[in-house]
Amino acid sequence: xxxxxxxxxxxxxxxxxxxxxxxxxxxxxxxxxxxxxxxxxxxxxxxxxxxxxxxxxxxxxxxxxxxxxxxxxxxxxxxxxxxxxxxxxxxxxxxxxxxxxxxxxxxxxxxxxxxxxxxxxxxxxxxxxxxxxxxxxxxxxxxxxxxxxxxxxxxxxxxxxxxxxxxxxxxxxxxxxxxxxxxxxxxxxxxxxxxxxxxxxxxxxxxxxxxxxxxxxxxxxxxxxxxxxxxxxxxxxxxxxxxxxxxxxxxxxxxxxxxxxxxxxxxxxxxxxxxxxxxxxxxxxxxxxxxxxxxxxxxxxxxxxxxxxxxxxxxxxxxxxxxxxxxxxxxxxxxxxxxxxxxxxxxxxxxxxxxxxx
Amino acid sequence: xxxxxxxxxxxxxxxxxxxxxxxxxxxxxxxxxxxxxxxxxxxxxxxxxxxxxxxxxxxxxxxxxxxxxxxxxxxxxxxxxxxxxxxxxxxxxxxxxxxxxxxxxxxxxxxxxxxxxxxxxxxxxxxxxxxxxxxxxxxxxxxxxxxxxxxxxxxxxxxxxxxxxxxxxxxxxxxxxxxxxxxxxxxxxxxxxxxxxxxxxxxxx
Numbered sequence: 151x152x153x154x155x156x157x158x159x160x161x162x163x164x165x166x167x168x169x170x171x172x173x174x175x176x177x178x179x180x181x182x183x184x185x186x187x188x189x190x191x192x193x194x195x196x197x198x199x200x201x202x203x204x205x206x207x208x209x210x211x212x213x214x215x216x217x218x219x220x221x222x223x224x225x226x227x228x229x230x231x232x233x234x235x236x237x238x239x240x241x242x243x244x245x246x247x248x249x250x251x252x253x254x255x256x257x258x259x260x261x262x263x264x265x266x267x268x269x270x271x272x273x274x275x276x277x278x279x280x281x282x283x284x285x286x287x288x289x290x291x292x293x294x295x296x297x298x299x300x301x302x303x304x305x306x307x308x309x310x311x312x313x314x315x316x317x318x319x320x321x322x323x324x325x326x327x328x329x330x331x332x333x334x335x336x337x338x339x340x341x342x343x344x345x346x347x348x349x350x351x352x353x354x355x356x357x358x359x360x361x362x363x364x365x366x367x368x369x370x371x372x373x374x375x376x377x378x379x380x381x382x383x384x385x386x387x388x389x390x391x392x393x394x395x396x397x398x399x400x401x402x403x404x405x406x407x408x409x410x411x412x413x414x415x416x417x418x419x420x421x422x423x424x425x426x427x428x429x430x431x432x433x434x435x436x437x438x439x440x441x442x443x444x445x446x447x448x449x450x451x452x453x454x455x456x457x458x459x460x461x462x463x464x465x466x467x468x469x470x471x472x473x474x475x476x477x478x479x480x481x482x483x484x485x486x487x488x489x490x491x492x493x494x495x496x497x498x499x500x501x502x503x504x505x506x507x508x
Numbered sequence: 509x510x511x512x513x514x515x516x517x518x519x520x521x522x523x524x525x526x527x528x529x530x531x532x533x534x535x536x537x538x539x540x541x542x543x544x545x546x547x548x549x550x551x552x553x554x555x556x557x558x559x560x561x562x563x564x565x566x567x568x569x570x571x572x573x574x575x576x577x578x579x580x581x582x583x584x585x586x587x588x589x590x591x592x593x594x595x596x597x598x599x600x601x602x603x604x605x606x607x608x609x610x611x612x613x614x615x616x617x618x619x620x621x622x623x624x625x626x627x628x629x630x631x632x633x634x635x636x637x638x639x640x641x642x643x644x645x646x647x648x649x650x651x652x653x654x655x656x657x658x659x660x661x662x663x664x665x666x667x668x669x670x671x672x673x674x675x676x677x678x679x680x681x682x683x684x685x686x687x688x689x690x691x692x693x694x695x696x697x698x699x700x701x702x703x704x705x706x707x708x709x710x711x712x713x
Contacts, residue, residue: 355677376657393694394594
């Protein structure tokens with residue numbers, strides 16, 4: 151339609167913001183049916199009317215510019231285009247045309263940019279109430295994301311198309327208000343839409359939790375899944391307590407030299423497992439008394455599965471730091487490098503070598 | 509040096525890889541829907557599985573434990589030391605969260621108020637009248653079963669009692685991921701130390 155084409159051109163020219171405050175006023179006028187509301191409408195409506203007759207975008211723009219914020223009844227511009235005769239009739243026809251215009255407009259999603267510029271119209275906050283009774287055809291309004299002012303309700307739009315896309319909770323974190331699109335065949339009540347958005351949020355998070363907690367995939371139902379989650383959290387907390395008790399039990403025994411033990415551990419592991427590999431250390435064997443323990447420690451370290459091989463590289467640094475005075479400073483770097491190799495080492499390699507050494 | 513660790517320690521992320529694959533699929537699905545919330549959750553989940561986080565936590569944990577040991581030297585009871593260790597571990601865990609989550613802030617905050625609250629809570633629990641569990645009460649309280657469970661979950665996650673449901677679920681997700689990392693760290697640390705300790709005791713004399 152040339153109408154929509156003209157709109158497209160205009161919106162493109164103005165810098166199409168998809169904000170249709172003109173629609174607001176339209177609905178206000180349409181709902182009440184008051185002529186005052188119609189007259190309040192910016193002359194853009196008149197311009198739309200004009201586009202019925204005059205498809206040239208430049209002239210329409212000029213008309214709009216000329217009209218400006220004039221809220222006077224449309225007769226002058228109408229006269230200028232010779233489209234309509236009397237104001238009253240013009241208003242009526244305007245209104246009739248507007249609806250169809252708006253319908254077309256919405257269909258193609260082109261909103262004239264001038265509606266924003268000429269929005270001296272008091273665009274009230276309760277915009278876009280879907281009033282299915284207003285038009286016979288299903289209105290397709292646009293779902294825009296411009297957060298203008300404070301909207302008390304969600305923007306609900308019924309999409310008459312066959313697409314079942316539903317956008318919910320977009321920009322949830324930035325905007326306090328959610329723009330929701332109702333699916334086909336669902337209630338468009340503001341409450342139900344709000345509830346639906348809320349439910350979808352919660353369901354998304356529950357899905358993530360289900361993935362996190364093992365064994366929750368098969369379970370159906372929120373309550374049971376929550377049960378599992380609670381059990382999991384409780385078991386994790388209990389495990390932490392058990393481990394802390396173990397650490398507390400272990401700790402006093404290593405009072406004397408936690409650092410050297412850790413250091414020696416790592417070194418021993420390195421020694422034992424990587425005889426064949428690159429790093430041959432000249433370990434001064436100050437801690438010879440624990441030499442036998444090295445192999446045992448190796449064994450113990452191999453037992454835990456791979457995921458538990460902890461990158462205790464952070465351990466080495468403070469340990470080595472304290473050992474500097476013991477004359478291991480020169481081996482600082484080499485030891486750390488070797489500890490890396492330790493971590494790198496395959497589990498399969500270790501047991502064999504341990505067996506050899508034992 | 510740290511770089512060489514990363515390819516090796518990908519094995520530690522073994523249990524995470526199928527999950528991460530699932531997550532990636534889910535990301536594409538939810539991209540159309542709740543992009544923001546799922547992104548945030550994915551981030552938080554992956555955060556607790558990275559090697560860097562694990563290393564940071566491990567080193568901090570060791571330092572804190574050393575300090576704890578020095579403070580309560582040979583204290584006699586294990587349980588009190590255990591509690592201290594657990595609190596220290598929790599604090600270190602919360603610290604590595606860098607204050608982005610609610611529970612981490614709550615954990616760090618309760619450090620100051622812990623003793624006070626304990627006394628207060630003891631008084632309160634003693635004075636409260638135990639409710640008789642009538643059938644009507646049970647029926648009344650059982651109706652919103654999911655809500656009750658959410659409340660329980662809120663009590664479990666520190667600092668999340670009066671928190672909205674979606675936030676509570678977010679916090680729970682992050683908390684579970686963090687707890688899992690904590691358990692892994694403490695377990696391997698305990699293994700290391702347990703391996704070290706008895707040998708030294710044996711060979712000492």
